Amino acid sequence: MAILGLPEEEFFSYGHRACAGCGAAIAIRLITKAAGKNSIIVEPTGCMEVTSTPYPETSWKVPWIHGAFENSAAIASGISEALKYLGKADKINIVVIAGDGASYDIGFGHLSGAFERGHNFTYICYDNEAYMNTGIQRSGSTPYAASTTTSPAGKMSIGKAEWKKDITHILAAHGSRYVATASIAYPNDAFRKIKKAIETKGPTFVNLFATCPTGWRVPSEKSIEVARLAVETGVFPLYEIENGKHKLNRPRDPDKLKPIEEYLKIQGRFKHLFKPKKRTDVIEEMQKRVKENIEMLLRYEKYGL
Amino acid sequence: MINFESLKLKVNEKEVTIGAILKSDGSTAKLKTGSWRVRRPVFNFEKCVGCGTCWVFCPEGCIKKREDGKFEPDYDYCKGCGICSEECPVKAIEMVMEER
Amino acid sequence: MKKDVIEASHAIAEAVKLVKPGVVAAYPITPQTHIVERISEFVANGELKSEYIRVESEFSAISACLGASATGVRTYTSTSAQGLALMFEILYIVAGMRLPVCMTVANRAMSAPINIWNDHQDSIGVRDCGWIQFYAETAQEAFDLTIMQYKISEDKRVLTPSMVCIDGFTLSHLYEPVAMPGEEEIDAFLPEYTPYHAILDPEEPLTLGPIGFPSHYMELKKTQVDAIDNSINVIKEVFHEFSKKFKVEIPGNRPENYDVIESYKLDDAEIAFVALGSICGTIKEFVDDLRKSDEKVGLLKVICYRPFPMEDILNSLKNVEKIIVLEKTVSPGAEPPLYTELRSLFYEALEKPEIRGFIVGLGGKDVNFEKIKKIYDMVKKGKGKKVEWVF
Numbered sequence: 102m103a104i105l106g107l108p109e110e111e112f113f114s115y116g117h118r119a120c121a122g123c124g125a126a127i128a129i130r131l132i133t134k135a136a137g138k139n140s141i142i143v144e145p146t147g148c149m150e151v152t153s154t155p156y157p158e159t160s161w162k163v164p165w166i167h168g169a170f171e172n173s174a175a176i177a178s179g180i181s182e183a184l185k186y187l188g189k190a191d192k193i194n195i196v197v198i199a200g201d202g203a204s205y206d207i208g209f210g211h212l213s214g215a216f217e218r219g220h221n222f223t224y225i226c227y228d229n230e231a232y233m234n235t236g237i238q239r240s241g242s243t244p245y246a247a248s249t250t251t252s253p254a255g256k257m258s259i260g261k262a263e264w265k266k267d268i269t270h271i272l273a274a275h276g277s278r279y280v281a282t283a284s285i286a287y288p289n290d291a292f293r294k295i296k297k298a299i300e301t302k303g304p305t306f307v308n309l310f311a312t313c314p315t316g317w318r319v320p321s322e323k324s325i326e327v328a329r330l331a332v333e334t335g336v337f338p339l340y341e342i343e344n345g346k347h348k349l350n351r352p353r354d355p356d357k358l359k360p361i362e363e364y365l366k367i368q369g370r371f372k373h374l375f376k377p378k379k380r381t382d383v384i385e386e387m388q389k390r391v392k393e394n395i396e397m398l399l400r401y402e403k404y405g406l
Numbered sequence: 407m408i409n410f411e412s413l414k415l416k417v418n419e420k421e422v423t424i425g426a427i428l429k430s431d432g433s434t435a436k437l438k439t440g441s442w443r444v445r446r447p448v449f450n451f452e453k454c455v456g457c458g459t460c461w462v463f464c465p466e467g468c469i470k471k472r473e474d475g476k477f478e479p480d481y482d483y484c485k486g487c488g489i490c491s492e493e494c495p496v497k498a499i500e501m502v503m504e505e506r
Numbered sequence: 507m508k509k510d511v512i513e514a515s516h517a518i519a520e521a522v523k524l525v526k527p528g529v530v531a532a533y534p535i536t537p538q539t540h541i542v543e544r545i546s547e548f549v550a551n552g553e554l555k556s557e558y559i560r561v562e563s564e565f566s567a568i569s570a571c572l573g574a575s576a577t578g579v580r581t582y583t584s585t586s587a588q589g590l591a592l593m594f595e596i597l598y599i600v601a602g603m604r605l606p607v608c609m610t611v612a613n614r615a616m617s618a619p620i621n622i623w624n625d626h627q628d629s630i631g632v633r634d635c636g637w638i639q640f641y642a643e644t645a646q647e648a649f650d651l652t653i654m655q656y657k658i659s660e661d662k663r664v665l666t667p668s669m670v671c672i673d674g675f676t677l678s679h680l681y682e683p684v685a686m687p688g689e690e691e692i693d694a695f696l697p698e699y700t701p702y703h704a705i706l707d708p709e710e711p712l713t714l715g716p717i718g719f720p721s722h723y724m725e726l727k728k729t730q731v732d733a734i735d736n737s738i739n740v741i742k743e744v745f746h747e748f749s750k751k752f753k754v755e756i757p758g759n760r761p762e763n764y765d766v767i768e769s770y771k772l773d774d775a776e777i778a779f780v781a782l783g784s785i786c787g788t789i790k791e792f793v794d795d796l797r798k799s800d801e802k803v804g805l806l807k808v809i810c811y812r813p814f815p816m817e818d819i820l821n822s823l824k825n826v827e828k829i830i831v832l833e834k835t836v837s838p839g840a841e842p843p844l845y846t847e848l849r850s851l852f853y854e855a856l857e858k859p860e861i862r863g864f865i866v867g868l869g870g871k872d873v874n875f876e877k878i879k880k881i882y883d884m885v886k887k888g889k890g891k892k893v894e895w896v897f
Binding site: 104105107109111113114115116117118119120121123124126127130153154155156157158159160161162163164165206285288319320322323324325326334 | 419421422423428429430431432433434435436437438439440443445457458459461462463464466467468471474480484485487488489491492493501
């Protein structure tokens with residue numbers, strides 16, 4: 102049975118303890134629908150792990166394992182080789198569902214090692230741009246100028262002073278046959294990409310943008326709207342790199358991007374860019390980089406890179 | 407292959423399992439998170455066109471398709487986040503304060 | 507049965523070949539690397555059908571073993587000192603998840619300063635992680651314990667990961683005669699692994715590794731601790747079965763009947779040494795030499811350190827007047843571990859022996875005959891402090 106082109110069956114049950122409006126929970130529903138019953142889910146410590154397995158209850162309806170915070174790619178490596186030994190290689194989907202803290206930072210080395218070795222698994226990062234489970238601390242994925250508890254905006258601070266790490270391109274450089282960015286605001290696109298990543302041989306990666314209304318200080322009902330604006334303004338463009346070749350899905354026109362201000366002003370984590378004084382200099386720089394990034398992606402696509 | 411019953415142990419009057427193993431049976435459904443709600447979504451079934459947008463965006467996955475193709479939330483689990491109301495293309499869902 | 511003069515690390519590799527793990531995770535660190543190198547040769551030549559993962563760190567090695575064991579296959583990895591320390595977090599997790607992962611630790615000193623030579627700081631440092639710990643004196647014991655550890659860890663009454671500790675360089679790189687049973691004999695002793703409690707299989711979906719709130723954590727921990735406490739009975743069972751099936755082929759290179767301890771000339775001993783690992787070989791020589799002059803001295807070799815065989819140790823030392831504990835580790839800020847555990851054992855004894863502790867051999871300093879004699883004389887003459895460092 103399908104609704105909106107997506108399977109109706111749920112593999113992630115309600116009753117989980119995630120916040121109202123949690124974008125990551127929406128992400129998990131999409132991922133598990135794409136992975137299906139014939140999957141093993143590996144999850145590191147994080148919001149989704151903690152809210153979905155409050156012993157003695159579990160939200161999961163498929164095999165699921167949590168080891169530690171940084172080693173989900175290594176655990177997935179062990180599982181993939183064990184399945185090979187049991188003669189079940191490539192017959193069961195191994196899907197890692199990890200937060201950005203676990204992927205961009207503490208688990209980064211192990212993620213690289215697993216990709217270098219070429220195990221057949223899919224790594225999906227639900228990217229809510231900070232360590233949310235521990236109370237909204239800055240991660241390598243936190244965007245420039247965002248305020249978090251360890252990079253708060255203040256008289257001497259713009260918030261996070263570094264730009265977001267480009268994990269997607271780094272993993273593409275490992276030779277992965279398929280990496281992509283996706284967003285919960287575009288569920289069919291995300292579903293297609295996750296399914297493609299799962300069906301592609303070898304290690305594959307999808308960076309799935311998932312709003313955290315609690316951490317971004319956004320009203321819970323705006324979770325999808327914010328994620329949509331991230332794409333429409335070009336802050337989080339949706340693209341795929343298949344066998345080393347880029348394809349930019351959206352937005353495709355760098356001159357017709359929605360102004361980044363529309364995205365920033367509805368989020369509490371950027372409110373210091375508007376009050377007490379509007380930081381036009383910062384907003385302009387962010388706008389410039391966003392436009393340049395889209396132009397670069399289009400160039401890659403044009404020249405078959 | 408795994409005899410789940412044989413994994414159960416009793417400690418301090420509490421039932422636990424070897425290695426904290428659980429059956430992946432979606433048992434969090436025991437907790438009716440609907441009690442968290444401050445606002446509730448009220449669905450207008452005249453306006454509803456059965457597109458499924460509310461269904462796909464519900465973080466709880468507690469909106470179900472009815473026999474008549476329209477969608478309806480399970481108030482036992484709805485946390486009242488308001489995403490369904492915000493995203494509904496025909497504005498068929500209204501958020502109202504929960505009565506206590 | 508084949509007999510060979512073989513390096514202890516290679517003997518362990520032969521044992522791993524016979525045990526047939528589904529997944530081997532390998533990362534180099536001196537002095538255990540010879541083990542994983544030999545295993546990789548077996549895999550490359552088709553002699554061992556394991557999946558061999560060349561991980562990017564020891565942390566990944568133990569994590570990959572966790573994943574593979576959870577999927578339902580036998581696993582193996584090997585490490586030393588810094589590598590074991592890097593695995594620290596996951597050691598506790600594997601034990602808490604009750605996965606029967608087995609590994610070898612080639613004991614080496616902990617940095618800083620960096621030192622690749624033997625002492626016990628690494629494995630003793632993780633004595634509370636919940637793993638079963640065995641210490642081998644000879645290459646034969648290293649081989650035999652590697653076979654036995656799988657049968658023990660995988661037993662449904664145990665389901666606890668285990669490590670076989672061998673002294674780095676002093677034992678790992680030592681060539682000794684070893685008797686190695688053939689594949690069929692080992693298959694009869696150690697059947698194929700069947701997971702008892704955990705598997706990752708869409709046909710039987712299970713959730714592994716949930717969050718344990720204060721309401722349940724302590725109860726879950728108790729079940730884990732009960733299992734390792736009671737495992738001592740299974741250990742004795744397996745040791746006994748092995749000793750019956752596989753008799754001593756090369757006299758003197760292993761106990762006739764494996765047990766959690768080895769009592770060497772303790773029946774009438776007035777003074778007893780207590781130690782772990784290959785140093786016991788040197789101590790045995792010293793004991794034999796003294797016995798020539800009718801000195802009543804003996805050795806208690808602890809083979810199984812965790813679970814700590816309290817009853818067995820108490821029993822074998824009950825008539826001894828002086829106990830000399832030789833330790834290759836320290837507990838900075840306190841008295842050394844094995845010494846402390848022994849003293850605690852005798853706290854309630856009606857007749858308490860004198861217990862003396864000696865810290866020796868740190869960072870690979872050789873512990874030879876002369877040093878042991880010096881220690882013995884010190885104890886006999888009542889000289890020195892309760893705990894002494896002998897350089």
